[in-house]
Amino acid sequence: MNKLKILNDPIYGFITIPNSLIFDLIQHKYFQRLRRISQMGMSYLVYPGAHHTRFHHAIGCVHLMQKAVNVLRFKGVIISEDEEQALYIAILLHDIGHGPFSHAMEHSIVNGVSHEEISLLFMEQLNMEFNSNLTLAINIFKGEYPRKFLCQLVSGQLDMDRSDYLKRDSFYTGVAEGNINSERLITMLHVVNDDLVVEEKGVYSVEKFLIARRFMYWQVYLHKTGLVAEQLLIRVLKRAKELTDLGLRLPSSQALHFFLENDISYNHFNEAALKIFASLDDYDIISAMKEWQRQEDFVLRNLCDMIINRNLLKIKIKTKPIKLKSINKQLEAFMKAHNVSETEARYFVFNGEISNQAYEPRNKKINILYKSGKIGNIDAVSDQLNLTSLSKTVTKYYLCYPKGNDS
Known part of the structure; x- marks a missing residue:
């Protein structure tokens, strides 16, 4: 009681x-x-x-x-x-399915599973524990x-x-x-x-x-700085997963290692995976990045350093799509300066788009x-x-x- x-x-x-x-x-x-x-x-x-x-x-x-x-x-x-x-x-x-730092997991080490879908899985699990209430x-x-x-x-x-x-x-x-x-x-x-x-x-x-x-x-x-930081975090997790797939054992918590080692999509989100997800939070990611700053891999080491020490990338926001010429110019400069491949350089030079609609009359008036x-x-x-x-x-x-x- x-x-x-x-x-x-x-x-x-x-x-x-x-x-x-x-x-x-x-x-x-x-x-x-x-x-x-x-x-x-x-x-x-x-x-x-x-x-x-x-x-x-x-x-x-x-x-x-x-x-x-x-x-x-x-x-x-x-x-x-x-x-x-x-x-x-x-x-x-309604938000119980959010992963570390709220959205980063959805775009990196969990395969196309939204937090709403994971929230529903948690609710169904809790429904069994709470006698269908x-x-x-x-x-x-x-x-x-x-x-x-x-x-x-x-x-x-x-x-x-x-x-x-x-x-x-x-x-x-x-x-x-x-x-x-x-x-x-x-x-x-x-x-x-x-x-x-x-x-x-x-x-x-x-x-x-x-x-x-x-x-x-x-x-x-x-906000452009927050956008850069979240994109870097997404790339940290993607790079960590790539290195794990290549056989490298990165220092991390058991929960984080599980998602790095396994390809988890919605169909794989069984009760066992859900329990492991439930032990994953911001602290797993922060502590992992602090360790990964000392990894040999150029990409992972530098991405983690950028976030931990807030030495982020520069960002330019335009009203029109970024020209390929501008992207290639930055890629070539980075590859030359650090002697890395284009694949590695694309972790530090990238483009994308953002959109905002305050009122959505078509869906919900x-x-x-x-x-x-x-x-x-x-x-x-x-x-x-x-x-x-x-x-x-x-x-x-x-x-x-x-x-x-x-x-």
């Missing part, structure tokens, strides 16, 4: 854990691991305060979900106790529950996930422009025909939310409830800004190369 606990959060103040099942899930080792998973990956190399974790975020999401349930019930929306419990479980565990939460998480608004509260344009991470990430980075009034936004929510809507007087709060989201993506999540009872899309109601610009996908192109390569 667990006593209900109160947590002190720097964003919302006191957060109450709603019941003993939620408490038990929080206490589970799979969830406690999130204390060791950075919420914002390598962004702390840009914003020194950004050391908060997925654990902080998940607890904050539960707090906001409690507020959303209370607001909707007050407005006459029927939400059963089972549905309420399922909402708390789904939002609590997570079944309804899993249906909501997968978007399969017939009451659409419950799924939208977990994953939608105005879900509790976004409502927390924008406010939380703004706080820990010190980027005030990303700060949203999530509680005001939640107060404006309503449900019509099992669809989540926003009351007309909440239009300006929605606009602020979308603008903040766009700003946070360009200034924080896609934000609907407004007029005082008359009529429902309309936010595009028609908003008179403060042109949502067309926020709906447009903006793509930029980048080229990374060593600082000494500048001519």
Whole structure:
């Protein structure tokens, strides 16, 4: 029998854990691991305060979900106790599948398996341990529950996930422009025909939310220095896996070595692999990179040194695709300076693209409830800004190369 606990959060103040099942899930080792998973990956190399974790975020999401349930019930929306419990479980565990530094694993040593897929695997495993008490939460998480608004509260344009991470990430980075009034936004929510809507007087709060989201993506999540650091980390793990495949035994934790040694795709993510993944966190990667700085391999040694000592690559961001001529120029300069092959040089000279879309009307529209009872899309109601610009996908192109390569 667990006593209900109160947590002190720097964003919302006191957060109450709603019941003993939620408490038990929080206490589970799979969830406690999130204390060791950075919420914002390598962004702390840009914003020194950004050391908060997925654990902080998940607890904050539960707090906001409690507020959303209370607001909707007050407005006459029927939400059963089972549905309420399922909402708390789904939002609590929505990010439980994140690997070290949040996204780097998905693009390197785990073969095309998203964190959402791993989250679902964790939830199914926990469902067996908790006597099928997570079944309804899993249906909501997968978007399969017939009451659409419950799924939208977990994953939608105005879900509790976004409502927390924008406010939380703004706080820990010190980027005030990303700060949203999530509680005001939640107060404006309503449900019509099992669809989540926003009351007309909440239009300006929605606009602020979308603008903040766009700003946070360009200034924080896609910040050029953070982008370089994450790309370097992805390449560190890829190089480590290549060397392991060639028979080199790199010093690392048992969990990290398992993923370096084995080709793990979704079909290989059995219960045993999931348990090993559950013991993998940021500390495995940091400690490995500290050791790998002393490896003979030129690529691995230098990539690790760049991250550990924050001596990162230079990056240029353009509105048009990077010309092949520019890439080849940097490659040739690096190959000549360090006497390495083109394959090795491509770890230090590379290009790519980033994109940002603050509002996605095609997939999940934000609907407004007029005082008359009529429902309309936010595009028609908003008179403060042109949502067309926020709906447009903006793509930029980048080229990374060593600082000494500048001519």
